[in-house]
Amino acid sequence: MNYQQAKIRADILKALAHPVRVLIVNALADGERCVCVLNELAAIDQSNISRHLASLKRAGIVSDRRDGMKVYYRLETPCILKAFECAVEVVRADTKRRNKDLKAV
Amino acid sequence: MNYQQAKIRADILKALAHPVRVLIVNALADGERCVCVLNELAAIDQSNISRHLASLKRAGIVSDRRDGMKVYYRLETPCILKAFECAVEVVRADTKRRNKDLKAV
DNA sequence: TGACCTTATGCTGATATGCGCATATAGTAT
DNA sequence: ATACTATATGCGCATATCAGCATAAGGTCA
Numbered sequence A, B: 001m002n003y004q005q006a007k008i009r010a011d012i013l014k015a016l017a018h019p020v021r022v023l024i025v026n027a028l029a030d031g032e033r034c035v036c037v038l039n040e041l042a043a044i045d046q047s048n049i050s051r052h053l054a055s056l057k058r059a060g061i062v063s064d065r066r067d068g069m070k071v072y073y074r075l076e077t078p079c080i081l082k083a084f085e086c087a088v089e090v091v092r093a094d095t096k097r098r099n100k101d102l103k104a105v
Numbered sequence C: 001t002g003a004c005c006t007t008a009t010g011c012t013g014a015t016a017t018g019c020g021c022a023t024a025t026a027g028t029a030t
Numbered sequence D: 001a002t003a004c005t006a007t008a009t010g011c012g013c014a015t016a017t018c019a020g021c022a023t024a025a026g027g028t029c030a
Helices: A003-016 A019-030 A035-041 A046-058 A080-104 B003-016 B019-030 B035-041 B046-058 B080-104
Strands: A062-067 A070-075 B062-067 B070-075
Touching: A003 A019, A003 A046, A003 A080, A003 B003, A003 B019, A003 B080, A019 A035, A019 A046, A019 A062, A019 A070, A019 A080, A019 B003, A035 A046, A035 A070, A046 A062, A046 A070, A080 B003, A080 B080, B003 B019, B003 B046, B003 B080, B019 B035, B019 B046, B019 B062, B019 B070, B019 B080, B035 B046, B035 B070, B046 B062, B046 B070
Parallel strands: none
Antiparallel strands: A062 A070, B062 B070
């Protein structure tokens, strides 16, 4: 793998690497949602959610569709959810390891 | 999922979200490597590689082992590689979509 | 048209990240 | 102890990211 290829992968991961964006992607797992609903995922300004959605869209992870006044976002590549499972596995393994280290003391 | 849980996942993804760290993890896929080898993955300062390794370690993604003067790093959770596959899938799907859009014009 | 609702964008400041250089630390060897 | 190799850390600078506020832009409805 060369640097350019690594950068492409890194950019996708970076697009996912924020708590609010993780919440958004997770919420979209079951299907499309309008911004108004996603707004309630975290206690932050509406403009902020809008920007997070924009960066997910830029990365190709979600796409949007307007219906009247509302805009609906949906996952373009549900495989993204696997990346989360993996993250959980890292944390779980890490916790287990640290506990073992503690016992060894 | 609450914000705290989302943050934990985001922190793992963030630890992976840099071209150099992607290169490192990719290089470790086949087994442990010493820093001296990882140093050659990209044209950057040695101190920089060291820091990237430290952040991967902090996240629990790699672990290290000293042998004489050398320090060897290895993947602690190989499932990380799946996250990359997923990133590739996102890019591929995105490219395909854009091409279709172009044809539609 | 004007009032209203939903979502996006410009601006600015605060904080985080990444980099190289110099230097510290750990280990080996003479 | 000295010299040498390998890796990590302190520092300062440049740039990126994120937040909120204000406001624009797109759409509805009376």
